[in-house]
Amino acid sequence: DAGVTQSPTHLIKTRGQHVTLRCSPISGHKSVSWYQQVLGQGPQFIFQYYEKEERGRGNFPDRFSARQFPNYSSELNVNALLLGDSALYLCASSSGTSGGLETQYFGPGTRLLVL
Amino acid sequence: AQTVTQSQPEMSVQEAETVTLSCTYDTSESDYYLFWYKQPPSRQMILVIRQEAYKQQNATENRFSVNFQKAAKSFSLKISDSQLGDAAMYFCAYWGYGQNFVFGPGTRLSVLP
Numbered sequence: 403d404a405g406v407t408q409s410p411t412h413l414i415k416t417r418g419q420h421v422t423l424r425c426s427p428i429s430g431h432k433s434v435s436w437y438q439q440v441l442g443q444g445p446q447f448i449f450q451y452y453e454k455e456e457r458g459r460g461n462f463p464d465r466f467s468a469r470q471f472p473n474y475s476s477e478l479n480v481n482a483l484l485l486g487d488s489a490l491y492l493c494a495s496s497s498g499t500s501g502g503l504e505t506q507y508f509g510p511g512t513r514l515l516v517l
Numbered sequence: 518a519q520t521v522t523q524s525q526p527e528m529s530v531q532e533a534e535t536v537t538l539s540c541t542y543d544t545s546e547s548d549y550y551l552f553w554y555k556q557p558p559s560r561q562m563i564l565v566i567r568q569e570a571y572k573q574q575n576a577t578e579n580r581f582s583v584n585f586q587k588a589a590k591s592f593s594l595k596i597s598d599s600q601l602g603d604a605a606m607y608f609c610a611y612w613g614y615g616q617n618f619v620f621g622p623g624t625r626l627s628v629l630p
Binding site: 450505510 | 521554559560561562563564567608610616617618619620621622623
């Protein structure tokens with residue numbers, strides 16, 4: 403079975419632009435979470451979606467938004483990019499059946515560089 | 518807010534030896550879960566082991582075991598018979614009901630041949 407997939411693998415943008423990152427969960431998983439991992443730090447929680455509804459939101463500005471589609475894939479959108487948005491963006495999928503606690507399976511991430 | 522601290526930015530261990538990675542956390546909750554995740558240089562994060570706070574018995578997964586001290590809010594990971602493939606960043610993480618996952622800053626483990 404395919405694991406969690408993310409696209410693109412790498413992305414370079416300039417300040418002020420917007421970006422869309424994509425994630426496909428493991429087949430059968432209904433929950434997707436997004437994390438930002440700045441170099442040298444642990445992942446920071448951004449969003450969790452379950453059955454197309456937002457289940458949790460981290461401490462990130464409104465420039466960050468996400469959505470989940472009927473096939474459970476997800477997009478993370480970031481508007482008005484800042485230099486500080488440069489990071490590895492990780493997507494994790496889980497079954498979604500335990501109120502938010504399930505083993506999370508991570509994708510390889512999208513490396514975003516903002517110039 | 519819950520916080521997770523890993524006081525060892527880097528650790529090294531000789532192949533076949535044992536190493537312990539430290540993690541402390543802060544919470545006012547009584548029921549929660551703790552995790553250790555491994556992130557090899559290829560970046561894909563992998564779950565190593567998890568512990569439910571209501572269980573007194575320490576979790577074990579093959580060569581990986583934890584020392585969970587609830588009162589001290591400590592959750593260390595012991596890796597026995599270290600192998601070259603164990604070299605990675607290790608993240609301690611916390612999850613509580615109705616809350617979000619909180620990760621620590623990580624410990625970079627090197628395994629020396």
